[in-house]
Amino acid sequence: MEITPERIRQLLFPKSLAVIGATNYFGKWGQFITSNIVAGGFDGPIYPINPRADRLFGVKCYKSILDVPADVDLAFVTIPVQKVMDVLLECGQKGVNSIVMITSGFGETGEEGKRLQRMVVEYCSSKGILLVGPNTMGIISPYRGLFATGPHTRPKKGAVAFVSQSGNLGNQLVFWATQQGIGISMFVGSGNEAMVNYRHFLEYLEMDPHTEIIVLYIEELGKARAFVELAQRITEKKPILLLKGGRTASGGKTALTHTGALAGENKVLGKAMKQAGVIMVNIPTELLELSAAFSSVPFPKGNKVGVVTLGGGWGVVTSDLLEEMGFVLPELPKEVVDKIGKYLPPFWSKINPVDLVGTRDPDAPLVAVEELVKLEEIDAVIVLGIVGRKEVVDLLLKSMREVDPDTPPEFLKRVEDFSGEYEEHFARKMVEFMEVYQKPIIGVSLTTSVSGMVREVPGSKYKALFYQSPEQAVRGLRAILQYEMRRNHRMPLSPISDL
Template sequence: MMLEAFFNPKSIAVIGASREPLKVGHRIFRNLVESGFGGRLYPINPNADEILGFKCYGSVRDVPDEIDLAVIVVPARVVPSVVEDCGLKGVKGIIVISAGFGETGKEGAQLEREVVSICRKYGMRMQGPNCLGIINVQNRVNASFAPSMPLPGNIAFVSQSGAIGSAILNWAIRNEIGFTKFISLGNEADLNAADFLEALGEDEETRVIGLYIEGVKDGERFIEVAGKVTRRKPIVAIKAGTTDAGIRAVSSHTGSLAGSDAAFSAAFKKAGIIRVNTLEDLFNLVLAFGSQPIPKGRRVLIVTNGGGPGILAADACEKMGLEIASLEYEIREELRRLMPPHSSLSNPIDVLGDADEGRYRAALEAGLKSSNVDGIIVILTPQAVTPYDRIAEAVSEIGRLSDKPIIASFMGLEDNSAAIKTLKKGRIPNYPFPESAVYALKSMYEYSLILSSPIEERIPHVEVDVERIRSIINNVRLEGRLNLTINEAMEVAKAAGIPMPDAAIVRSKEEAGIIADRIGYPVAMKIVSPDILHKTDIGGVILNVRSRSEAEENYDAL
């Protein structure tokens, strides 16, 4: 696998390991010890003889053995010399936990560039700085200061925020959700989101990738890599910094540029990334993708013991572009023999409030048999005679045999109830409300469309005239300007392969009339001046010009 030194190191040094339990250097070293890492561990601290029973070394260069990965937890000002030592030692990869770099301003950015330069001199790769670290659950590597190790599973998570990453790890542990890997990106001075997504795309243990992202430094490569990964497994992403306040916060957080929200939406769509707007939705989707097969279509069967929740689910299906399936006549007749007379055998199937596991089993098996059903939503509302645990066992048992996704909404039950635990054990994703279950199934259906679309349609190749763009911007700089005129901006867009409307600069009213005739009416007319940025504020824009005479008159007016 790419980035072997980070995911599968044989030896790890913690530079800045501490004997003081409240220090990050102690927490990281303790995590590595307690996680059961099977390789060699070396605490580096010139002021200690041993930490947690491991011999300390004054410098990484004093360690007698080879080191694959070094985790650096020292003050920012010391990091360059420590990284130099790592390079001289032949360390393959480093994780810089320390903050105080590009996220703090010009001096920090210069320090960050210095560290990157040292890494490149020695051919080392760097994660961070200003990050939480990395976890590989399968290989028992917890090179982070996260509070604990998640259970083994098939979900990977990549985050530009250590705090968000820590919260997600806690959520996974609390909900008994298994992970394969966790990566905190930090400032991405060297390794970035695309690098780790590429590695996770090749990772056979990872079935779905969750991504928290604030900005991207190399958009073209990000789209290219993500587009290839989503052919193999889904990426579910939340983009932060979508408002003016959020964009300012992103800049101070990691030093990244948040970028246009519309541009990110377009990039995600091209790459086949499923975008969500809340962490709750991200949790819900990775849970579904990590446990259920992808539906082959959008036809849904709803099974419920309450009419109201079934109706809400049906409404949500239609609003989200899913189709309420029609069961075949033979299957409906078979159900009729198994259900009470008052049961509704249309879709939603209402098994009634006194339903036991037998009725749920019959309805679910009907959905599996039907060639008209692509996915099933199963709803349970708590009623006096409802045998929750036995119904959960029946749903889980059928789920193990199903090649169609089954999504549950067991409403009103505590997360630690026996029924919910049974669903978790049976890998049936459960949501407290029907709409959330429908949203998960809808997102899985949308991913099926991504898989079926040719990748060249999602990521079209665009020829970019870099030299033309560079020439335009250099000319603007030579004139001492900070902004492009509208015609310069349009030329840059054209050179980047973005279609632009026909336009021309005119310098007389006669020329305005001739050009307007050539372009075709109606046309817009605008003042072009490097001294006027906000044209509308001074009446410098006239729209809906419909004739040569109007063009000539408006030229004089402008």
């Protein structure tokens, strides 16, 4: 059976779907998934299958998939492993197109499970059914309004695709992406990959118009050569970020018990990945941080960076990190120093980083950022501490309300509103500058904000990006520069050092 990108597309954009094992018994997988699909707003027909229920979550139930009076495109299977073969036969009879097999207890549990898994694959192949899993934690397809994972996270539509051989790690990354405002194009927990494996998803993502960045968590590479060839082709168009689980003996042993994966030859692998242009990371959160940069800002053409900072210390720390990671901070032409100087007290730094010395002039940060980003000598701008002041102002206002009976409440309200509006305005201007000058502008937030890292600005393909610390900004910038240099020159980078 041939697994084409078109078959994967059908899986992610089903016309109708059934959940075999749907239930409202709190805490069961059949409850998580069914309620998530219904509450998530999937707008095609949904058929919960349960012999002992008439309706579930307000939706009509059927005793068997054979009772459904219309075609079923995609079936989720959440029933115990012992009963899987019975319902599979029914799915075959019904002409189901794809199955997402949540059920575990297959290849990951030993010889008997492996045998059962082979049977399931053989049967599905013979019936032309695409099988995801078994032992998967589900899929998310935001552009189809389909949210079918255990955790009821609903990431917004975006450009980042996640394929994960670990369901729990994948789900947690999706949860974080949602908290941080990072939009995704799809998520799939590929589970045991009995039939469909991560390479099939890659072939689909290569041509998926929604996907601009591919994020992978892989424990078992399988045919490494096939992956390298495929990755080499894809990375010319779209970046691939890879976290390889099981790099070490300990991690490899753990992976073996987890998905039954065997750790590859990791040193060889590292070289091959580099050759294929794959960006490897060692830390789950870095997958997200870097994907935020890839999906939010234009890519830089070189390693020359301008820095604007609300205060001196961050400027020093960021200069150090930039130089240590291979960037250069060009000097500023006199005209620019003079122009920015009009908005600042006479004792300001007059160099790059531009230290705004804590100015409260709302124009100063905008003038400084634009003057830097428009310079031919500068490829990217990092701006520190402008956004995130709202939280600081709010604390001040709280004190004022407690101890200053003389300040009119309307005035405090106005200050509060202004600081919120100013942050929105600043984010919009960052995006506007990126559109005009086609260079990345990356923010670092003064405080850990509830608004998350990525703020969308309606009408623009770019997004305002605010990391929580300077090193995230410098790492993000380095990753997009490395990708851009490789794509343009087809050669390893210098002087940007290795990850």
